[in-house]
Amino acid sequence: MKKILTLIAFVAISLSSFAQTIWKDTVVYNGFPKDGTIYTLYDTIYNHTADPVTISWWKASESLLPGWTGVGICDFYVGGGSCFPFNDMSTHTFTIDPGDKATIDIQMKAIPTAGDNVSYVTIGTSIGNMTFKFVTWPTATKDFDNNSIVNIYPNPASDYVNIILNDKRITNVNVVNVIGRRIAKFNFEGKNEIRVPLDKVSNGIYLLQFADANGKVLGVRRVTKQ
Secondary structure, eight states: OEEEEEEEEOTTSSSEEEEEEEEOOEEEETTOOOSSOOEEEEEEEEEOSSSOEEEEEEEEEEEOOTTEEEEEEEEEETTEEEEEETTOOSOEEEEEOTTOEEEEEEEEEEOTTOOSSEEEEEEEETTOOEEEEEEOOOOOOSGGGSTTTEEEESSSBSSEEEEEEOOTTOOEEEEEOTTSOEEEEEEOTTOSEEEEEOTTSOSEEEEEEEEOTTOOEEEEEEEEEO
């Protein structure tokens, strides 16, 4: 979540110029609360040079699911900062002094019935794009909060999870990653216990979606691979 700018001086040129830009160009807010409250996701830019660095930025694109609202976009730096309406498409600039840092903040909110998956905003800057992803998970049904219906162990997991079911409606379990993509599907029909392998997936949080024979998701549980 940091952008580090390295500036070098060329002898043949009187002014310094960018030699290398190192950053993580995507930041993610996993489990964004759907309660109508404004929350902020930010990215930080550090000036590790001996000269002031001026950054220009603008909102390049957005993709918001139903029920999501962009509230504002702000820049904050040592000694100042400004906030702008979310629909402002103009270009803004700020300067980071040597050894200082600045942030670009996206303010977002989602109502309880907002769509589940990923909403994103891309900020174009003079040093490259910054993408802000807001991820929500489907809410688990009440029954599935009870371990007498679905029991998952170990969780956190490393190579696998065992799933014990006591609901005959469930015939399949989908393994879904943080961007809502199904990466595996397992059949439960005629069984009340299966082992789901996780050894070939990256560390992180995954959803287990429990579905009936028609594909309707009856409940959701989270599992962590570490």
